[in-house]
Every structure is written in C-alpha cells, then in structure tokens.
Amino acid sequence: MSKLLVIDDDLGVYGTINSLAARMSVETVWAPTLAEGLARVAAGGVDLVFLDVRLPDGNGLTALPRIKGASGNPEVVILTGVGDPEGAELAMQNGVWDYLVKPASVRAITFSINRALQYRREKTAQPLPVALARDAIVGASPQVARCLDLVAQAARSKAGVLLTGDTGTGKEVFARTIHRNSPRAAGPFVTVDCAALPEALVESILFGHARGAFTGAESSRVGLVKQADGGTLFLDEVGELPMTVQKSFLRVLQERSFRPVGAAKEEQSDFRLIAATNRDLEDFASQGKFRSDLLFRVKTAAIHLPPLRERGGDLKLLAMDRITRLCEEYGLPTKGFDPAFFDVLSTHDWPGNVRELFNVLERAFVAAGREPTLYPMHLPAELRARAATRGLRLAKPAESAEQAEPGIAGDAAGLSGAAPLSGIPDAAEAGQLSSSIEAMLAGAAPPFKDFKQATEAAYLRALTAAGRGGAERMIEISGLSRSHFYALLKKHGLSV
Structure with missing residues (x-):
C-alpha cells in the first residue's frame, strides 16, 4: 500500500485528503508542522507528500531539497492557500508534481494523487540503470543529483540536449559526461565555440570547404560537422550563432547532410547534438535573435545547471x-x-x-x-577582505541593537521601515572598519570561524528580538534567502 504524508497545519485539509486517499487504498499520515513532517520523511516509507507552504515553523518551499533528497525520493505536491508565481516556478524546478491553490477541487487533488503514484509505480518497476560515469562532475547536493538523473536520461536517448546555466557552471563538463555515457562514447566529441566564430568564415569552419573555394583556400578542409561524424557535436554558446548560419544549420539537423563551401556534392554526418548557453533563448526567439524552429530542434531535452551558490555543501x-x-x-x-x-x-x-x-x-x-x-x-587578499567586511557589517548593527535593547521593539529598530540593521557603515565608521580589516588580515583578530559564529549569532538575536513584520520582513532586511535564513536560525538555536 502506498503511503501519503500530508504536511499541513489545517486539520480540515488533512481530513479531505485522507478521505479521498482512503477510496484509492492509499494510507495517509498527518504532520501539522514542518519539523514533524521532515522527521516522518527521514524515517522512510513515504511515497507522496502533500506540502503546505506557510507552516507554523517555517516555509515549506525551503524544505523541498531535503524532502526530495530523502530516502525513497518521495514525490511532492504543493498545496497552498496563497498563489505565488515565483513559488510555483521554484517548486517546479525542484521536481514537484503539482502546485495547487486552496481551496483545490476534489477532482484536482484526486488527479494529482493518482498521477504521482502511477508514475512512482512505473518508475520503481523499471530495472536499475547502469551506474553513471560522472567523470569530473563533483557534488552531492539534491540540485546536482537531479541534474545527474537528467544526464542519465539524455545519455540513453538520441535526442538533442540543451544545457543552460550561468557562466562557469560546468556546461561542457556535463556535455562530455552525456557523451561518455552514450552509445557514441567511442566516437569523437567536437566542440564549437559559437561566440568565437568569425562571421565571414563560419560556414567554412562548420561545413568545411573545397580547394579554391575562396581566396586563400589552397587546400580542402573538413568542417567540424563532418569531424563529429559518429560522435557528438557540442555547440557552446549556441545563442551567439549568427542568424545567417542558423537556417543552414537547421537543415543540417533535419537532414544530417550539408554541402562544404565551394563543393559540388553534399556530404553526410551522423552526429548527436548537444548545445549550451547562458542566454534565455526563448527571449532571444521572441526578439527575432534566434530562430524558434531551430530552438525546438536544439531543446528536445533540457538540463538547467544551478549556480554554485545554490549547491549547498558542494563547495x-x-x-x-x-x-x-x-x-x-x-x-x-x-x-x-x-x-x-x-x-x-x-x-x-x-x-x-x-x-x-x-x-x-x-x-x-x-x-x-x-x-x-x-x-x-x-x-587571495581581496577574498579575505570581502569576508572580513561582511562579518563586520553584520557585527556593527548587532552591537548597536544590544546596546539599545529597549529601542529594538520600537520603530527605531528598523523592522517597520527604517534600516539601522542594514549594517552599512557611515563615513565616521569607515576608518574604524578599514583598521579592523587590516588587523584581521594581519592575524590580530580571533580565528575567522569564531568571529563569524559570534557575529552571526549577535545579528540574528537582534533581528529576531524585535520580531516586528514577521519572518518575511526579517528576510527582506537581512538580504538572505529563505533557506539560508532558516538554516542560520536552526544553527544558532533561534526561532521567529
């Protein structure tokens, strides 16, 4: 029997889901708090989680990575009283099945339960895949685990793959991993840096040319497309491919044939395409900077690589x-x-x-x-200086708040609109800040870890002591992400 966990402080919601699940012979368990829900997920045996966003002890969305990364990798459906487009996007990026807004219909809830559990049954019935050769991909965060699942799927298929993500996230490393785990692993892996292609020679570089095709063509040249025959063609920064070439390349993708510049006959090349970009190609297509028909061909499968700051302990x-x-x-x-x-x-x-x-x-x-x-x-000194500055900016407002304890509860605390907790030093403090940094870099300060722990705790105590505006206002003032904010509270034994 499948087990469904409802993490929601509304007993009425649990009663409705429990009644519907019972008709489908699905066992239900209730957790009215996020902490209790996470404990039940960690205990294992949960197949599906219905997760509320606003819970008494935290935000459900921040717990998604822990739930999805738990033993058994349960499926998740978000059920919330407040519709939030950004929250829905974040949830879908974390692999949830549905994002339902209360009061959700009986039909919608039933459909979500049926669909998620059917998918889970079919998935677990499949034979275990051969272990993925990760090569240079390092990381154990849920974000990387999801990317590796998609890499394994892409490696088994023949479809074109589009890798997206910020500069430096490792798109070529992931592309090579797909290639090395595919049936084409013994074939060539040919990289094309689209951003570095000179527009006047781009067709010659991609498709090759015959001898005498243009001034200076003293011998024939095999293009990169032909070099990828039997292997993988990797188009790095595909968004920079000139519009004049995009139409020609679309035909190559469709027919796997091309004509070298100045040649009389067409040639064939059996390659698998992987492309990468840090651009929003859909936005480019809407602006006429990238062909939408080419985008459809390139983006048969898509893998988004997370920035390093979102990868938890992978650093x-x-x-x-x-x-x-x-x-x-x-x-x-x-x-x-x-x-x-x-x-x-x-x-x-x-x-x-x-x-x-x-x-x-x-x-x-x-x-x-x-x-x-x-x-x-x-x-590097600049990295250490930045770390010290950040620590001091946290320490200054906390120190001021502790010295003016009675005022924290009032408007002067900054939680109702002013910003004395911003930690930005004024001109009078600049000299002291500079001297403090120099002293720290010279080794006159306590160990950085101790300093960081103390200033973190002091800052959070000052922030939470006021309590005005609730957690959302505190997150806004601190500039922290929700997940980081709640992680720090837990680390220092504080609550809001």
Whole structure:
C-alpha cells in the first residue's frame, strides 16, 4: 500500500485528503508542522507528500531539497492557500508534481494523487540503470543529483540536449559526461565555440570547404560537422550563432547532410547534438535573435545547471577534489585544510561559479607551495577582505541593537521601515572598519570561524528580538534567502 504524508497545519485539509486517499487504498499520515513532517520523511516509507507552504515553523518551499533528497525520493505536491508565481516556478524546478491553490477541487487533488503514484509505480518497476560515469562532475547536493538523473536520461536517448546555466557552471563538463555515457562514447566529441566564430568564415569552419573555394583556400578542409561524424557535436554558446548560419544549420539537423563551401556534392554526418548557453533563448526567439524552429530542434531535452551558490555543501567537495587533482598534477603530497579556509570560501557568492572557484583554489595552491596545509592566508587578499567586511557589517548593527535593547521593539529598530540593521557603515565608521580589516588580515583578530559564529549569532538575536513584520520582513532586511535564513536560525538555536 502506498503511503501519503500530508504536511499541513489545517486539520480540515488533512481530513479531505485522507478521505479521498482512503477510496484509492492509499494510507495517509498527518504532520501539522514542518519539523514533524521532515522527521516522518527521514524515517522512510513515504511515497507522496502533500506540502503546505506557510507552516507554523517555517516555509515549506525551503524544505523541498531535503524532502526530495530523502530516502525513497518521495514525490511532492504543493498545496497552498496563497498563489505565488515565483513559488510555483521554484517548486517546479525542484521536481514537484503539482502546485495547487486552496481551496483545490476534489477532482484536482484526486488527479494529482493518482498521477504521482502511477508514475512512482512505473518508475520503481523499471530495472536499475547502469551506474553513471560522472567523470569530473563533483557534488552531492539534491540540485546536482537531479541534474545527474537528467544526464542519465539524455545519455540513453538520441535526442538533442540543451544545457543552460550561468557562466562557469560546468556546461561542457556535463556535455562530455552525456557523451561518455552514450552509445557514441567511442566516437569523437567536437566542440564549437559559437561566440568565437568569425562571421565571414563560419560556414567554412562548420561545413568545411573545397580547394579554391575562396581566396586563400589552397587546400580542402573538413568542417567540424563532418569531424563529429559518429560522435557528438557540442555547440557552446549556441545563442551567439549568427542568424545567417542558423537556417543552414537547421537543415543540417533535419537532414544530417550539408554541402562544404565551394563543393559540388553534399556530404553526410551522423552526429548527436548537444548545445549550451547562458542566454534565455526563448527571449532571444521572441526578439527575432534566434530562430524558434531551430530552438525546438536544439531543446528536445533540457538540463538547467544551478549556480554554485545554490549547491549547498558542494563547495567543500569541489574544493577538496580540485586541490587533490592539483597535488597529483604537480607531484605533491595531498594537502590538508584548516577549517577556517572553508569558512572564508563560504562567505563569497561566486558569481563566476565553479570556474571562479577553481581559479581561486589554484592561486591558493600556488601560494601554499610545499606547505602541507591550506590556510585562509593562502587565499587571495581581496577574498579575505570581502569576508572580513561582511562579518563586520553584520557585527556593527548587532552591537548597536544590544546596546539599545529597549529601542529594538520600537520603530527605531528598523523592522517597520527604517534600516539601522542594514549594517552599512557611515563615513565616521569607515576608518574604524578599514583598521579592523587590516588587523584581521594581519592575524590580530580571533580565528575567522569564531568571529563569524559570534557575529552571526549577535545579528540574528537582534533581528529576531524585535520580531516586528514577521519572518518575511526579517528576510527582506537581512538580504538572505529563505533557506539560508532558516538554516542560520536552526544553527544558532533561534526561532521567529
């Protein structure tokens, strides 16, 4: 018998779902709080979760990664009293089945239960796939796990794949992983950097040319499309492919045939297409910058790669793996890490993602030389300064709030509109801030980990002591994401 868990503080909602589920011979369990729901999910045996968003002890959406990553990987349906387009998008990106707004109809609830459980039965009936060769993909976060599931699906198919994501998220690494796990693994993997193609020569580079086809063509040339015959053609930054070439390339995708520049006969190439972009190709298509018919061909299967800042504990795993590889490359013994090294890394948002992280790690590796342990002092000074500044900006408002305890409950606390908790130093504080950073970098401050823990706790105590405006207002003031905000509260034993 399938088991359905309802995480909702409304007993009436549970009663309705329980009644409907009983008619389908589905066992139901109720959890009125997020904490109790997560405990039941962690215990295992749950096939489907109906999850409310606004719960007494937290936001249900922030728990999606933990629920989806739990033992058994239960399916999830969101059932909320407040419709939120951004919340719906976030939920779908996290692999939920439906996003239902209360009061949902009996038909809608029944349909969601039936559909999700039927999918689950069919999925579990399938034989276990052969283990995926992950190659250079490092990470254990639910976000990466979902990407790897899609990679495995793509590798088994012949369909074209579009990889999307910010610059530096590892699109080529994922493309190579799809290729190496596909039936074409023994064939070539040919990369085309569409952003670097000179428009005057793009057709020659892609399709090749015959001798004498144009001035300077002293010999014939095999194009990249032909070089990919029997393997995979990877179009990196496909959004930069010139419009003049997009029509020609669409025909190549449809027919798998092309004519080299200046040639009399067409040639054939049996390749599998994988494309990547950091652009919104649908927006490009609506603006006439990218052919919609080509987009449909390219995007048969789509995999979105998350930015590093959303990958949880993957930062530490990536850092350890990269340093290990550098040690092997340079013939040095494996290096250890001071815990504060990771603390400093975790304060950065990594706009350049994995590529930026690897650059910083290599700089730290070079700075450490033959020293056996990596310390924060081996990291670039600008990264350490940014970490120190961030810590001090958190410390300043917390200190002020604790000194003016009676005023926290009033409007002056900033939770009703003003912003004394923003932590932005004024001109009078600039000198003190600069001196504090210099002292910290010189080693005159306590260990960064201790400093960070203390300032985090002080800041959160000041923020939650006021309580005005609720959790949403506190999240807005702090500038933290919901998941990060609640994680910090839990870490320091605080509640709102």
